[in-house]
Amino acid sequence: MKKILKISAIIIAVLLGIILTVVLYVNFAPMPEHTVVPLPIQVSYDSSAVNQGRKIVETVCYTCHKGADERLSGAMFSKPESGLGEIWSANITNHSSLGIGAYRHGELAHMLRTGINRKGRFIGPFMLFPNMSDQDLAAVIAYLRSDSPITRPSDISNPKPSYSLIGKALFKLGVFKPLEIPTSTINAPAPSDTLAYGKYLATSVFACYECHSRSFETNDVLIPENSEGYFAGGNPIEDRNFEIVISANLTPSKEHGIGSWSKDDFKRAIRQGIRPNQELLSDVMPRFSLLSDQEVNAIWTYLESLPASEPNLAAAK
Template identity: 30%
Template structure:
């Protein structure tokens, strides 16, 4: 039997109610471009870490993304996390959507100057076109904050080491396959920026994949980046899925220790969906064991 609503009074309202009920029943929720961008920036990519000022009490969220307080001084560059609010004078308010997308995936500013690889654009090349547009839409939507940052100093050419499998966009849509989806999300979270860094600070995505061992120093003190490979003694191979999710969402290790910065990202990762958390765990399981 086919129901025909064309000549029934209130048919349009009835159809709208039925559609809304079906969406509720199936858990389907429409997500705007800005909402998707907020999710990526504030739950996955953790942009606050470099781009939000810090005070005695921690991150100053009243000046969200208005420029970071940490300086990176290397032989190749001296940089700070820039103001990425839509303030026209001290932020990126004059940038177009295409300008933002280009910076994210190529590291090139509108003036043609390449940023330092401290901005992990090598990991962001994997972005789907829609996710890149979503990030740009979100950054254009947030509160503009006037906060002038020191100009970057570039002393020598510096480029990111290519991330295997993330040299280009993953495609038009975010994968549904858990492992591929996990790799996509872990790339945006730039996990291997630290976990594949050798003790001397050089990234090695071939022989040091997930091994850790680099000492990181900052206002938090000193920490050694842990091994997240599937090695059962040296890595996380013996951890349960629940323990892996706990360290991401609560910042508590298997032995009960509380994580320090910069890995203490539970305030962000706890905002991720169960599907995305499960995908990251599935991807972590694929990291070959390495001592």
């Protein structure tokens, strides 16, 4: 009996030692550093490219990066008591030191593809665009370099992330990690291929699935359709007041999704933020007012092609 107790005590001591070592490593070791590989990218500043970039940036990026000065100067993204800790979205105006003014085009492209900033730090898992076409990625960079009111240099300096123990663990133990650099050219489907184009817009450009699938933790950013609860909603998201909003089911379920909506209902909802029952959508939902009818129709066509998901995770009313 004494021998068994002694062995048990040794095992417990070893386990406690391992746990303590991991906790100390997670809490005090520096964040991982990664190699920065500027990507070759051709950026055009013609009006068509800049307008396309504006459409993407003002619809996707501005939601989280809108600062107190109405520019892309950043704001609190996650409160200190949240699971990840206190996180602020970055200043991505053209300020030379506080923003992205010093970034080369290739460094910006590398960051948007992999999540690695020019200092070699991984800033994901959000703001990753591994499947966006090279042309649209270049358009985003063109707009970020423009003299638009929201991209002009802002001298707002936001606090550095203050991660919780859980947040540190996710980064240092490799749960949150950079994506690989694409090995080939990425092209968007032709707009005439409505279904494929709608999927591309909903997953690779505007990333609708990220909020409208089960959770950020189970999303598959490389193959979005492998995400748990793909477009079925149920993801708890904080709005601008840090109140929890449950994302809606966007599948064609008539009872729990948007199966009873018309195309015009859908257009009004994503452009104006008004449901068919006249209720307003949460401010956490971007307004897609800059999208053309062709783009909205393509997204609608793709969502209509999905299998209806019946669990009442978040009914779209």
